[in-house]
Amino acid sequence: MSTSARSSLVIVGAGLAGVRAAESARNAGHDGSIVLVGAETALPYERPQVTKEALLAGASPRHYVEHDQLVGRLGVQLRLGTRATGLDRRRRLLRTSDGKIGYDALVVATGAQPTPCPWGNLDGQVSTVRTARDAVLLHRVLTGRRRVVVVGAGLIGSEIASAAQALGAEVTLVERGCGPLEASHGRSLAEHLARLHRTAGTRLVTGAAVNSLVRAGASVAVDLGSGERIVAEHVVWAVGVRSDLGWLVGSGIRVAEGVLCTTAMVTNDPAVFVAGDAAQVVATDGPQAAPRSMSQSMAAAQGLVAGHNAVTPPGSWSRTTATPYFWSTWYDRRIQGVGVPSARSTVLQEGGGTLHLYEHRGRLTGAVGIDAKASVRRVRELLREGSSSGAHAAREMTGRPA
Amino acid sequence: MSAFELDSSRCEGHGVCVDAAPHLLALDDEGELVLLAETFGDADADAAADAALVCPVAALRVVGPGEASS
16 A cells, blocks of 8 residues: 555544554554654553543553554654644644644544533632543542532543542532433433432432532532532532644634544545544535544544545545444443434333333434443444334343333 | 454453454353454454454454464
8 A cells, every 4th residue: 555645644642543543554554654642641541441440449541552562563653741732734734832743644633621610620629530640639539528519410420420429428410401411312311320320329410500619618619500509528520521622723624613524534634634532523425414422432433544544545545434332330330322312212121221222213223221231232233234123123122111 | 364362351342343343253142252263364354453443442452473462
């Protein structure tokens, strides 16, 4: 495979998407240089563990690849602790906190960051969690704290609430909807997930908006729209994420919520690609933009495509076809989502677990399982085979209707 | 011939790799990953490489001929 036209590949972002892009470029025959630029100083590590095992144990997650493998086997030049600050597309230069880096092809894999708390961090009494370091610090804060408020009961907020509970804190989880994931997955699942929190002893306050956060001596007072005031020793703000793409402003790269790209993970500049949470795939065969699927498995799948396409001619480009997938662990319960949710769902019991099957116009679109590993695996197979009806899927499952 | 190298301490049975290479990999009833063939030839190399790269927990690797497993 000819790669002479793309002799220097620069990847911004040293998470899973970035690492996969590097490996994929090498698999595609790229023998030029690969520079991996990462804002954090740590080698790429298992980010899903930040709010799971790392927070519970107070230790950094494992690395995806060790230094020898990245530098030796893959021939990657590491530029860690280096932040992208700007892009000059005309001269093909990436500006960083540590000087300029020239590229022939660029992959943007800078991920997403937690939405900051509008009231600030109140001298460290309010925190957000994204990095391994955040997890280690929060572990120390949570250990021995009696009252903790977590704002936002999405996957991250729910994982944090679960970890805080396990560390002995008395947890109040504040959520705008009727339960976790209501906006994306509907009321039935949200109510089910709400019960998981309540059964485990976490106080879940639903339909709640935070009006203000203020210092109250050594504590923080969380004032809700209902007029209720919750006083806590620490608050974790987990109200969604956003991609910090300020460094691309003025570069001419089209950006909305994320960097806009096609299913080939290419931006409006054919030398600039994107993968992972920073990417926003726009369907090219219709006016409707696909919803952003921000997950570790999407980061891997998109990194693979972006790395391949960045070093190959457009005629041989691959496209992302991966089925969306996420997993989460709360109170030792395993939650897995495969495919995409839709308005209509059927709930099945499987042993001690539950499966929420989603269908649209009679076709199976996806499922969320709670301790339902075998059924989730079967749904994945049905989605891969295609053309399965929701009713057929329900019959296929070993369980019975709830 | 190449082969998969599975780090079973990392594998959590998500099954994402199975979608990329269903003829080489499967999940058993317990959700454990099963390698359907010990080794595979060039015809399967691309699918195998993709399967390894889509793993969200980096549990799967392809080792080429003569590469020592560690």
